[in-house]
Amino acid sequence: MTDERPAPAAGLRERKKRRTRDALLRAALLLFVEQGYERTTVDEITETVEVSQRTFFRYFANKEEVAFAVQDLVESHFLAALAARPAGEPPLEAMRGAVLAAWDTLDEALSEVVPVDLYMRSYRLIESTPALLAVHLRRSTEMEERIARLIAGREGLDLDADPRPRVAVAAFCGVMRVTGRLWGQGEDVSVTAIRRMTEAYLDQIGPALATDWRSPE
Numbered sequence: 001m002t003d004e005r006p007a008p009a010a011g012l013r014e015r016k017k018r019r020t021r022d023a024l025l026r027a028a029l030l031l032f033v034e035q036g037y038e039r040t041t042v043d044e045i046t047e048t049v050e051v052s053q054r055t056f057f058r059y060f061a062n063k064e065e066v067a068f069a070v071q072d073l074v075e076s077h078f079l080a081a082l083a084a085r086p087a088g089e090p091p092l093e094a095m096r097g098a099v100l101a102a103w104d105t106l107d108e109a110l111s112e113v114v115p116v117d118l119y120m121r122s123y124r125l126i127e128s129t130p131a132l133l134a135v136h137l138r139r140s141t142e143m144e145e146r147i148a149r150l151i152a153g154r155e156g157l158d159l160d161a162d163p164r165p166r167v168a169v170a171a172f173c174g175v176m177r178v179t180g181r182l183w184g185q186g187e188d189v190s191v192t193a194i195r196r197m198t199e200a201y202l203d204q205i206g207p208a209l210a211t212d213w214r215s216p217e
Contacts, residue, residue: 021059023049026114028066033121037067037129067132068139070110070119075143077109078102082150091151091165095172096202103195120189127184144173171209175201 027048031040042063046056060066082098089097102109107116126132148169152159159165179201183194207213 020049020051020055022113024051024056024059025066025069026118028063029070029114029118029122032067033118033125037063037125037132064132064135067122067126068135070114070122071126071136071139073110073113074102074106074119077106079146079150081105082147085154087154091155091168092172092202092205094151094154095147095169096199099176099202100195100199103191103198106191116191117189120191120194123180124184124189127180140173140177144169147173171205172202175205 024045028040028045031044031048040063042053042056045066046053060069078098081102082094085094085097106119110116110119126136144166148165149159151169152162152165155165157165176198179194179197183189183197186193
């Protein structure tokens with residue numbers, strides 16, 4: 001009879017690799033927020049974790065990749081929340097509900113990798129570091145397309161034939177960029193602060209698109 005149980009050694013190796021990657025990620029983000037992205041070297045990151053440069057490059061291609069590694073998790077967390085929204089929910093309501101749900105469960109999504117407060121500080125760093133902000137804007141464009149395709153799929157639309165999914169996503173992501181920038185300029189870098197601002201601004205999409213902003217006399 002063949003023993004189909006997983007080899008314990010293989011499982012231990014994978015856990016060790018995950019611990020090493022997470023340790024490098026935490027060390028890098030801490031150094032980035034404490035002394036700046038540009039000033040931090042790969043040598044400093046590896047010295048903090050007591051591993052070689054070769055080990056670092058086994059997990060990350062460069063500093064940029066490690067700077068956005070947690071952001072990748074956050075974006076996947078949002079997309080999963082959006083995919084889980086009720087099928088009959090209108091697109092903007094679905095995106096609003098998904099992003100608020102994602103903020104509410106962020107700690108659960110990230111706790112095994114990095115503390116949430118460290119992620120929030122690193123996100124603020126991205127907003128204030130020109131080299132990272134340029135990458136962030138490029139990534140945001142790619143993320144918008146992924147969201148638009150998800151929305152089109154939910155609505156049973158051909159994304160290349162119907163512009164509405166991209167228009168709706170552009171409005172939503174525009175609000176997200178504004179709130180991220182304003183939050184980054186403030187003193188409160190908590191999840192609660194950005195969630196509250198995000199909700200308030202998203203609630204203004206409808207009024208902002210109204211034909212007449214003037215109050216009746």
